Amino acid sequence: MKIDCNHVWEHISAYIDGEIDPQLRADIDRHMEHCDICSAVMDSTRNVVVLIGDGRVFEIPAGYSERLHQRLDQELAKTD
Numbered sequence: 001m002k003i004d005c006n007h008v009w010e011h012i013s014a015y016i017d018g019e020i021d022p023q024l025r026a027d028i029d030r031h032m033e034h035c036d037i038c039s040a041v042m043d044s045t046r047n048v049v050v051l052i053g054d055g056r057v058f059e060i061p062a063g064y065s066e067r068l069h070q071r072l073d074q075e076l077a078k079t080d
């Protein structure tokens, strides 16, 4: 299955939590191999996890995801 950036962002927290379908994880891994944007998103999202990583289940700060998506939309608009 071929996935696009939106799929990656949709499942990014599940991916980091490890609560993701193995097939989907493989698809995301493959996508990130050739997508700099998603690699960067994954890196920065992991950093957020580390920052708030106090033993809780992964939870991104309120509004973070929305701002991230807006930023990514802008980046994508530029590259297209």
Ligand SMILES: [Zn+2]
Binding pocket: 004, 005, 008, 031, 035, 036, 037, 038
């Ligand atoms: Zn991507």
